[in-house]
Amino acid sequence: MPRAIVVHEWGGPQVLKLEDLPRPVPKDDEVLIRVRAASINPLDWKIREGARRANFSTPYYPGCDVAGTVEEAGAAVKAFKVGDAVYSMIGRSGGYAEYALAKAELVAPKPAGLDFAHAGAVPLAALTAWQMLIENGNLKAGQRVLVHAAAGGVGGYAVQMARYLGAYVIGTASARNHDYLHGIGAQETIDYNTERFESVVRDIDLVIDLMAGEVQQRSWGVIKRGGTLVCALGPPDSAQAAAAGVNAKAQSVRPDGAQLRQIGSLIDVGRIKVELAASFPLEKAVDAHRLSETGHVRGKIVLTMPAN
Numbered sequence: 001m002p003r004a005i006v007v008h009e010w011g012g013p014q015v016l017k018l019e020d021l022p023r024p025v026p027k028d029d030e031v032l033i034r035v036r037a038a039s040i041n042p043l044d045w046k047i048r049e050g051a052r053r054a055n056f057s058t059p060y061y062p063g064c065d066v067a068g069t070v071e072e073a074g075a076a077v078k079a080f081k082v083g084d085a086v087y088s089m090i091g092r093s094g095g096y097a098e099y100a101l102a103k104a105e106l107v108a109p110k111p112a113g114l115d116f117a118h119a120g121a122v123p124l125a126a127l128t129a130w131q132m133l134i135e136n137g138n139l140k141a142g143q144r145v146l147v148h149a150a151a152g153g154v155g156g157y158a159v160q161m162a163r164y165l166g167a168y169v170i171g172t173a174s175a176r177n178h179d180y181l182h183g184i185g186a187q188e189t190i191d192y193n194t195e196r197f198e199s200v201v202r203d204i205d206l207v208i209d210l211m212a213g214e215v216q217q218r219s220w221g222v223i224k225r226g227g228t229l230v231c232a233l234g235p236p237d238s239a240q241a242a243a244a245g246v247n248a249k250a251q252s253v254r255p256d257g258a259q260l261r262q263i264g265s266l267i268d269v270g271r272i273k274v275e276l277a278a279s280f281p282l283e284k285a286v287d288a289h290r291l292s293e294t295g296h297v298r299g300k301i302v303l304t305m306p307a308n
């Protein structure tokens with residue numbers, strides 16, 4: 001029987017259990033994906049520890065995004081056929097599994113130059129960056145962007161996409177990640193351990209806020225009047241935004257197959273690279289969560305599953 005990770009009670013990484021589950025059956029508008037890689041996102045362990053219990057119930061099947069091959073296509077699916085290599089943000093659950101269901105509209109062809117592990121590291125984090133910069137941030141060429149937590153899963157894509165869009169990109173990270181950030185396109189880096197970013201940057205058009213809290217409070221003063229802060233950790237402080245004359249927006253990532261196709265074409269031409277920090281077999285999901293929870297991973301972590 002196919003295996004999947006299941007959470008029966010909220011708690012620490014040890015509540016992630018590997019179990020045998022029946023193979024899912026796709027509805028007419030769905031594809032069944034034979035998963036070869038599924039990425040870890042901080043959301044997964046926030047849900048696992050019970051921080052989202054108002055919106056999720058047990059049994060909870062973690063995993064938002066996958067890369068693999070189409071095993072079966074629903075009767076109404078025209079865009080994919082059995083055997084196609086694909087990737088997808090399938091939603092907010094079900095990815096840590098040997099088989100996963102996805103609505104066909106949320107699926108895109110796997111970028112040809114990526115193996116499954118690297119492709120699995122793309123969907124949710126890259127879609128978040130794309131939507132923060134383009135939909136919420138309305139970023140234009142020539143603007144100045146400050147990316148907080150630039151070396152993380154979302155931040156690394158945000159740096160590369162902002163640069164592709166013609167922005168001037170400044171990223172915060174610890175010093176050991178600065179060469180990496182320059183290598184993916186950041187023009188300036190700030191070591192948040194030794195420098196206060198608000199002392200060294202100003203006239204920012206867009207802040208990509210992947211930290212919230214005190215980092216957000218210190219960000220208002222570096223943004224131009226009329227500029228924007230987009231936060232991925234809940235609604236930003238609207239009173240502080242108004243006092244600074246700045247737009248404040250909250251990001252909640254939306255699965256989107258069409259955007260994944262666009263992102264995939266940028267990967268295909270080498271404009272976006274995928275940084276993989278670690279890969280673990282599915283049965284080591286506990287270790288993968290422990291690593292993600294350190295909060296200091298560069299790029300992404302994936303779980304991998306064998307072809308057969």
Ligand SMILES: NC(=O)c1ccc[n+]([C@@H]2O[C@H](COP(=O)([O-])OP(=O)(O)OC[C@H]3O[C@@H](n4cnc5c(N)ncnc54)[C@H](OP(=O)(O)O)[C@@H]3O)[C@@H](O)[C@H]2O)c1
Pocket residue numbers: 041042043124125128148149150151152153154155172173174175177192210211231232233234251252253254292295296297298299
């Ligand atoms: N709302 C949404 O739709 C949405 C979507 C995706 C993610 N998120 C949230 O956004 C946050 C970031 O996600 P992620 O996947 O990018 O996380 P991640 O990959 O775990 O981020 C790790 C990175 O954070 C950096 N970091 C830690 N403390 C920092 C600080 N004080 N200043 C600057 N950088 C710091 C680390 O760099 P160093 O090692 O150099 O410290 C590391 O590279 C998470 O809280 C996640 O839940 C929300």
